[in-house]
Amino acid sequence: MSPSAAPQEGQESYLIQQVALRNADLISATQILVQTPSPNPPGDTTAVAKVAIDLLSKISGASTTIHETDPGTVNLVCRISSGRPGKRLVFNGHLDTYPVCEHLPWTVPPLGGTINDGRLYGRGVSDMKAGVAAMIIAAGVLADHKELWSGELILTLAGDEENGGRMGTEWLLHNVEGVKGDAVVNADVGSPRVIRVGEKGILWFEITAEGVAGHGAHVHKGINAIDRLRKALDAAQLIEKLPFESPSEVTDTIAAAQEVSEELSGKGESNTLRSITFNVGVINGGVSPNLMPSEASAKCDIRLPVGVSLAQVNEHLDTHLGPMEGISWKPIQMYEPTWTSPSENIVASALQASALVLDEGLKPVANMRVGGSDTRLFRLAGIPSVVVGCTPFGMGAEDEHVLLKELLQVAQIHALIGYDFLKRDK
Numbered sequence: 001m002s003p004s005a006a007p008q009e010g011q012e013s014y015l016i017q018q019v020a021l022r023n024a025d026l027i028s029a030t031q032i033l034v035q036t037p038s039p040n041p042p043g044d045t046t047a048v049a050k051v052a053i054d055l056l057s058k059i060s061g062a063s064t065t066i067h068e069t070d071p072g073t074v075n076l077v078c079r080i081s082s083g084r085p086g087k088r089l090v091f092n093g094h095l096d097t098y099p100v101c102e103h104l105p106w107t108v109p110p111l112g113g114t115i116n117d118g119r120l121y122g123r124g125v126s127d128m129k130a131g132v133a134a135m136i137i138a139a140g141v142l143a144d145h146k147e148l149w150s151g152e153l154i155l156t157l158a159g160d161e162e163n164g165g166r167m168g169t170e171w172l173l174h175n176v177e178g179v180k181g182d183a184v185v186n187a188d189v190g191s192p193r194v195i196r197v198g199e200k201g202i203l204w205f206e207i208t209a210e211g212v213a214g215h216g217a218h219v220h221k222g223i224n225a226i227d228r229l230r231k232a233l234d235a236a237q238l239i240e241k242l243p244f245e246s247p248s249e250v251t252d253t254i255a256a257a258q259e260v261s262e263e264l265s266g267k268g269e270s271n272t273l274r275s276i277t278f279n280v281g282v283i284n285g286g287v288s289p290n291l292m293p294s295e296a297s298a299k300c301d302i303r304l305p306v307g308v309s310l311a312q313v314n315e316h317l318d319t320h321l322g323p324m325e326g327i328s329w330k331p332i333q334m335y336e337p338t339w340t341s342p343s344e345n346i347v348a349s350a351l352q353a354s355a356l357v358l359d360e361g362l363k364p365v366a367n368m369r370v371g372g373s374d375t376r377l378f379r380l381a382g383i384p385s386v387v388v389g390c391t392p393f394g395m396g397a398e399d400e401h402v403l404l405k406e407l408l409q410v411a412q413i414h415a416l417i418g419y420d421f422l423k424r425d426k
Contacts, residue, residue, distance in 0.1 A: 006145045014058070015148075015419055017414045018141045027120065029055050029133035029403065031113030034122035040096035044072035045159035048095045048261035052076055052157055055136050060143045067160070069167040077176055078155040080143050082422070085382055086151025089221040089421050090181035091135040091414065092167060092374055094161030097124025103399035119393075121401040125241060125390035126239065130402045131187025131410065134390075138414035141143075149422035154181055159375055164333055173300075180378075183346035184385035185417050188373040189392040191264045192409045193362060194257065195350040196369035197389035198250070199376050201304035203313050206297060207232050207283075211327040212295040222292040225326070226285045226303055229296040232327045235320040237278045239302055242316060246274065246307035250368070253342055257367035263390060265370070273368045276313075277303045288370065299332065306337045306368070333339055335372075338379035342366045346384045346421060353416035354388065357409050388413055 006014050019026075038048040049066070056064045056078045067075040074095075100110050100123045108114040114121045122132065139155055142148075156179055158168030172179045190196050209229035214222020251274060258270040278300065285296025302313055303308040314331075321329050340347060347366055354364035376386035390410055 004229045006148055011148055011419065012416055014029065015145070015415050016357060016412050019072060019137060019415050020408065022137050022141065023408050026133055026137045026309040026407060027115070029136060030120055030125065030130050030407065033129040033133055034113040034125050035111055037100060037111055037323060038096050038124065040160070040162040042072070043096055043160060043163060045074045045095045046072055047212070049074035049076055049103055049157070049159065052132065052136070056155070058134070059140045062143060062410055067172065069171045073159040073167045074174055075159045075168055076152070076155070077172065077179060078151040079140060079178065082146045082150050082152065084150040086149070087138060087422055088152045088154060088178065088181040089418055090154045090156060090179065090184045091139060092156045092169065092184050092186045092376070092378070093128055093132045093135055094158040094163050094374060095132065096159060097127060097129070098162065098396045101221040104308045106398045108399060110298060118404050120404055120407065121399060121403040123400055125191050126390055126395050126400055126402050128188045128389060130407050131389045134407060134411035135187050135414055137411045138418060141415050142418045146230060148419055149423045152178070153418055153422065154178060158374060163167060165374050165377055169377050175376060180381060180383060182383070183344070183421060184375055184378040184383055185346065185350065185414060186373055186375045186385065186387045187369070187410055187414060188387050189388040189395060190369070190387050191391045192354055192358060192388065192406055192413055193263060193364050194261050195347060195354065195366045196368050197253070197342060198306060198339035198368045198373055199337065200368070200370065201308070201310065201335055202333040203302045203304065203310060203334045204299065205317070205329055206299050206332055207236065207321065207327065207329045211292065211294050214292040216290040219292065221391040222405060223326070225294045226293055228324070228326050229285065232324055233280060233298060233300070235324065236300060236317060238320060239313060239316050240276050240278050242276055242312065244276070244308045244309070244312070246305055249341060250306045250339060253366055254368055257365040260365045261367045262365070269370060272370055274305055276308055304337050306339045308337065310334055310336055335376060336380065338376045340379060340384045340386060343385040346386055346417070349417045349420040350386050350388055350413070352420060353413045356416060359411045388417070415424070
C-alpha cells in the first residue's frame with residue numbers, strides 16, 4: 001500500500017506500522033544528532049540545527065524557518081499544513097544538551113551514537129535528541145497522510161533550553177507567528193508509560209553573608225560570615241514547612257499514578273511532587289581554616305508544587321532573611337508551577353496513543369513531572385501541554401542512553417497523538 005493511501009478503517013494500527021517501517025531512519029537520525037555536539041554551555045546549536053534542517057527537509061510539504069536569537073543560538077520552526085482549516089498542534093523540543101563531560105568514566109565514545117544490547121548511547125540522547133528524532137519521524141508519517149487530518153502541525157526545535165529557554169522557546173512564543181498552538185506535545189525525558197501533564201515551579205536564588213575578617217584564634221575580634229550564612233540557610237529551608245493546599249485534581253492525579261510512576265522514577269517521587277523542596281547547590285566562602293571569612297555565599301534551589309506561588313516563597317525569604325544582619329538575597333531564575341488538566345483533549349489523545357503502543361498489560365498514567373521542560377512556557381501562555389519521551393538512563397552522567405524499543409514507541413505515540421488530536425472527524 002502506498003504511503004498516500006491509508007485504509008479507511010484501522011488508521012491507528014496503520015500509522016503504528018508506518019512508523020515502524022521507518023525505524024532504521026529513526027535510529028540513524030538519533031545517531032547523527034548525537035554525533036553532532038551541542039553542549040550548553042556554551043550553547044552553540046549551529047551545527048546540530050543544520051543536521052535537523054536536513055532531516056526536516058525530507059518531510060513532504062514541510063517549510064522550515066531559522067531564528068538565531070543570539071550568536072550560535074539557532075532555533076527552528078517547521079510548518080506542515082494539511083491544506084484544510086483545523087486545529088494547530090505543536091511538537092516541541094530542544095537541540096542543546098548538558099556538557100559532554102569527557103572526564104567521566106564513559107565506556108563508549110560520548111558522541112559516538114553507539115548501539116549495544118538494545119540501547120543507544122551518547123550525550124544528550126535522552127535529553128533530548130532521541131525525542132527530537134522521534135518527533136521528526138512522526139511528523140514525516142503524518143505529512144505523508146494528510147488525508148487523515150486537518151489543520152496544521154508545527155515543530156519547534158529550540159536552541160536554548162538548558163539555560164531556561166529565554167532565547168529558545170520563550171523567544172519563539174513571543175516573536176514567531178503560529179507557535180502558539182491549540183496544544184503542545186514535547187518529547188523530553190520521561191517514559192512512554194507516563195504522560196507528564198505538569199511541572200513544579202522553580203526559584204533559584206543566592207544568599208550573600210557579610211562579616212568582619214579576623215583570625216580564627218581571636219573570634220572575639222571578628223564576625224564569621226559563614227556562621228551568618230549557616231543561620232540564613234537554616235531560615236530559608238523553613239520554606240519546606242510552609243502550609244499550602246494543592247487542588248484535589250492534582251493530588252488525586254499524583255496518587256493514581258504513584259505505582260506506575262515510582263516504578264520508573266524512583267520510590268518517593270510522589271511525595272516530592274506534592275512537597276516544597278529546598279536544595280543548597282553551591283557554597284563559597286573562606287580561604288583558610290584559621291581565618292574568619294568576611295564574605296560567604298550560597299546558591300539554592302526551591303521547587304514549588306502546584307498550590308504554592310512565587311509570591312509566597314519570596315515573602316517567606318524576605319520575612320526570614322530580611323531582619324538578619326549582614327544577610328542579603330537575590331533571585332537568579334524563577335517560574336511558577338504549571339498544570340494541564342487531565343480532562344484536556346491532548347491528555348486524552350496521549351493516554352490513548354500510549355495505550356495502543358505499549359505492550360499488552362501495561363497501562364499508561366498521567367502525572368506531574370519533577371524536572372522542568374519548555375512545556376511550562378506553553379502552559380503559562382494558556383496552552384495545554386504534555387511531555388511523552390524516552391526513559392532517561394545516565395542523564396548528565398557517563399553512558400547516557402535510551403532503549404531502542406522505547407525510541408520507536410515514542411515516535412509511534414507522537415504520530416498517534418497528532419492523528420487523534422487533528423483528525424478530520426473530531
